[in-house]
Amino acid sequence: MKNKIKLLVEPGSSKLVFYGKKSQQLSESEIHDINNGEIPCLIKLDVEKKKAKFRLYFNINDLCSLEEFLEDPVRKKTFSKILDEMTSAIESLNEANYNLQRVFLSYDKVFISAATHEIFFVYVPVQGYDAGGNVHDFFHSLVQYCKFSGKDNNDYVKEYVQIFNDSASFSIFDIKSYLEKINSRPQKTINCPFCGAEVVQGATYCSECTHRIETPKEKQSVKHVEMNERRNSFETLGSKAAGDTSGPILIRNAGNEVININEKVFIIGRQPDVCHFCISDNRLLGRKHACIISRERGYFVMDLNSVNKTRLNGIEIAPATEIEINDGDELMFADEKFTFIENNG
Numbered sequence: 001m002k003n004k005i006k007l008l009v010e011p012g013s014s015k016l017v018f019y020g021k022k023s024q025q026l027s028e029s030e031i032h033d034i035n036n037g038e039i040p041c042l043i044k045l046d047v048e049k050k051k052a053k054f055r056l057y058f059n060i061n062d063l064c065s066l067e068e069f070l071e072d073p074v075r076k077k078t079f080s081k082i083l084d085e086m087t088s089a090i091e092s093l094n095e096a097n098y099n100l101q102r103v104f105l106s107y108d109k110v111f112i113s114a115a116t117h118e119i120f121f122v123y124v125p126v127q128g129y130d131a132g133g134n135v136h137d138f139f140h141s142l143v144q145y146c147k148f149s150g151k152d153n154n155d156y157v158k159e160y161v162q163i164f165n166d167s168a169s170f171s172i173f174d175i176k177s178y179l180e181k182i183n184s185r186p187q188k189t190i191n192c193p194f195c196g197a198e199v200v201q202g203a204t205y206c207s208e209c210t211h212r213i214e215t216p217k218e219k220q221s222v223k224h225v226e227m228n229e230r231r232n233s234f235e236t237l238g239s240k241a242a243g244d245t246s247g248p249i250l251i252r253n254a255g256n257e258v259i260n261i262n263e264k265v266f267i268i269g270r271q272p273d274v275c276h277f278c279i280s281d282n283r284l285l286g287r288k289h290a291c292i293i294s295r296e297r298g299y300f301v302m303d304l305n306s307v308n309k310t311r312l313n314g315i316e317i318a319p320a321t322e323i324e325i326n327d328g329d330e331l332m333f334a335d336e337k338f339t340f341i342e343n344n345g
Contacts, residue, residue, distance in 0.1 A: 003018060003019055003020065003021065003024075003129075004018075004019040005017065005018050005019070005109075006019075008057075012061075013059075013061060014059075014060050014061055014063075015057045015058060015059055015060060016043075016057075016058040016060055016109065016122060017055055017056070017057055017058075018055065018056040018058070018122075018124055019053075019055055020053055020054040020055065020056065020126065021053065022052040022053055024054075024126045024127070024128075024129065025126065025127045025128075026047065026054060026125060026126060026127075027125040027126065027127055028125075030098070030123070030125035031045065031047060031125050033096075034123065034125065038096070039092060039093065039096055039098065039123075040092070041088075041089035041092055041093070041118075041119060041120055041121055042093075042120070042121055042122075042123045043058045043059065043060060043063075043111065043120050043121065043122055043123075044058075044059055045057060045058045045059070045125075046059070056124065056125075058122050060111055060120075062113065063111040063112065063113060063120060064111065064112060064114055065107065065108050065109065065110065065111055065112075066082075066107045066108075066110040066111065066112050066119070066145070067107035067108045067145060068108075069112050069114060070107070070145045070146050070147065071147065071295075071297070072147070072297065073147050073148065073149040073150075073297070073298070073324045074146045074147065074148055074149060075148075075149045075151065075152055076152050076156055076182070078117065079146065079148075079156070079157075080156075080179060080182060080183060081117045082112070082117060082119065082142075083139075083142065083160075083175065083179060084179055085112075085117060085118055085119040086119050086138075086139065086142075086175075087172055087175050087176060087179070089119050089120075089121060090135060090172060091172060093121075093123075094172075098123065100134075100135060101129070101130045101131060102123055102124045102125070102126065102129050102130070102131055103121050103122070103123050103124075103131055103133065104121065104122045104124075104131045104133065105121075105131065105133030105134065105135065105137070105138040106133060107141065107145050109122055110122075110138075135170070135172075136164075136170045139164075139170070139175060140164050140170075142160075143157060143160060143161060143318065143320070143321050144320060144321075146321070146322070147295075147300055147322040147323075147324060148321060148322065148323050148324065149323075149324050150312060150313075150323055150324040150325055150326060150329065151324075153315060154315065154317060154318060154321075154323065156182045157317075157318040157321055158316075158318040159178065159181075159182065160178060160318075161318050161319070161320075161321075163175070163178055247260065247261060247262065247343070248261040248292070248294070248299060248340065248341065248342050248343065249261060249340075249341045250268075250277070250292070250331070250338040250339070250340055250341075251338060251339045251341060252336070252337075252338050253336070253337035253338065253339070254336070254337075259277050259338075261292050261294065261299075262276075263276050263294075264293070264294050265291050265292075265293050265294075266291055266292040266293075266294070267288055267290075267291045267304075268285075268289055268290050268291065268292070268333055269285055269286050269287050269288045269289040269290070269304075270282060270283075270285045270286070270287055270289070271287040271288060274287070274288055275287075275288065279336060282334065282335075282336060284308050284334035284335050284336075285306075285308070285333060285334045285336060286304065286305075286306035286307060286308070286334070288304045289303075289304060289306045289308075289310070289333045289334065290302060290303050290304055290306060290310045290331075290333050291304060292325075292340075293322060298324055298325075298326075299324070299325050299326075299340070299342065300322040300323060300324055300325060301317065301322075301323050301325050301331060302320065302321060302322045302323070303317055303318070303319045303320070303321070304319070304320070305319045305320060306319070306333070306334070308334035308335070309334070310331070310332065310333055311331070311332035312325065312329060312330070312331060312332075313329055313330050314330070314332075325340050326340075326342065327340065327341060327342035327343070328340070328341070
């Protein structure tokens with residue numbers, strides 16, 4: 001039977017509580033080292049002993065779970081910082097000869113400082129305890145929890161996924177080599193045609209003025225006119241839409257067909273029984289090609305490991321990775337082109 005673990009929230013205090021059993025033995029030396037700050041990435045704890053049982057109280061004030069933190073869209077700089085913190089923390093535990101099996105490596109029990117992006121682990125100083133996680137899955141799962149910003153060229157995400165596709169074995173060295181590569185890579189820049197700020201080539205938006213910059217300013221204005229024309233044209237196609245709605249829609253390039261996004265996870269593909277929008281006669285499309293995900297903070301597109309890929313504003317996105325989309329974005333599922341309209345009310 002597994003140990004009970006629960007979050008205890010009181011006024012001015014948040015703690016993760018681990019309930020020990022009679023048969024389990026505490027490691028007093030590890031408790032001493034953790035509480036003396038010998039391993040900075042480990043959360044300090046209080047021990048409460050009751051007869052043969054005990055409770056461990058891990059103080060998580062001013063921290064949030066990594067799972068919660070990653071609910072907001074992440075940009076390359078933040079992703080790199082988090083990954084570097086994760087790597088450094090695991091290395092420090094290895095150097096101190098701490099047993100990684102006693103570390104919670106699930107994203108709801110790994111914590112982060114929102115201010116500094118430092119990573120903190122819960123280590124259970126109980127002899128023979130197994131928290132059930134492993135380092136490979138911990139790193140591999142990172143992109144599944146991240147929601148990446150559509151304002152970056154997301155090639156770095158694809159490169160990260162490739163680490164795990166290329167090698168059956170895994171080491172921290174692979175992650176460090178990857179970080180060195182993406183952080184030292186010289187990046188070509190262009191000037192934003194709207195505000196003149198320097199922007200990484202391939203970025204969809206200017207980080208200063210937030211204008212779309214994938215095309216020159218002259219083409220951009222034409223594109224806006226075309227998009228407005230399409231907005232106006234679909235209003236005359238009421239017979240094609242599934243009733244009036246003020247929610248998000250897709251406009252299919254072929255025939256200006258209007259598709260209401262009326263599910264939290266809206267699947268596009270060619271298999272009728274599982275897809276909310278089906279194009280059964282296009283063999284280039286996957287059975288479940290991609291999906292649009294509606295969240296409180298916005299909308300996201302995710303490729304469902306399709307053969308012929310999904311593209312956002314002409315840039316291929318990594319599979320199984322949520323990428324933020326915005327009003328007017330162009331989506332390509334294989335060779336099918338759509339325009340995303342966030343609110344057509």
